Amino acid sequence: MSRPRVRVPRKIKKGDTVTVKTLIAHKMETGVRRNKKTGKLIPRKIINSFEAKIDGKTVFKAALHPAVSSNPYISFAISPKKSGKIDFVWTEDGGKTFTKSAKFEVA
């Protein structure tokens, strides 16, 4: 699982607001489904939070609940004032993280 993918415009016009799209492969196990054979609950395991940082400063953050679909897709807006790097972190129940980053130019 995982394979995070992101789409960030490489060139951004100064003052513009652009859309960033992200996707990660994850089952998002809700914790209420049962194993059909044993009848036991399958433990919850979801991506419970997502964060995007531009040059170390949080620009967008999300908390996800089991109602978010598997392979969570999240898009949001950014309007950076100067060129830089954007880092993405997805955190799973239990604390495991997945990361991805992208660079962009502001001109």
Add this chain to the structure above:
Amino acid sequence: MSQTEVSGGVHRRSFLIAAGAGGAAFAAAQFTPGIALADKALTEQAIKKVIGDRKPIEGRVSIDGPEIAENGNTVPVGFEVESKMSGGDMVKAVHVFAEGNPRPEVANFWFSADSGAARGAFRMRMAKTQNLIALAEMADGKVYMGKRLVKVTIGGCGG
């Protein structure tokens, strides 16, 4: 392990909600999702947990979504808040709730000065036809609310 602790926390919370709303009503909402009253009470409690006693003002928040979702497992949803994104008019956070899901919390989003706009999109699970509610928390403390009815053909909270 921490993983079990996490699910333990959810159960505890569910229990507290049940204690508040009346155990019977909660059970009904969970197993026969057709009782609108119980669903609404759950949603109201979930909302209260996030915004406290503040009264949401209708408007400024728009929710985008299909009129009819054929597959409740993955319903594309978008939101946007009218805002200059500066000063008191800055949108601090947007909270999304689903009135007809066994658990109304869907997702919370937080913005910053570099956000440029308080908008976003994601995909969600919907158990049945229901109202989606998005609350926008502003920097000046006001809370705005948007609603949208989405009809669901095949529910997606399946077990």
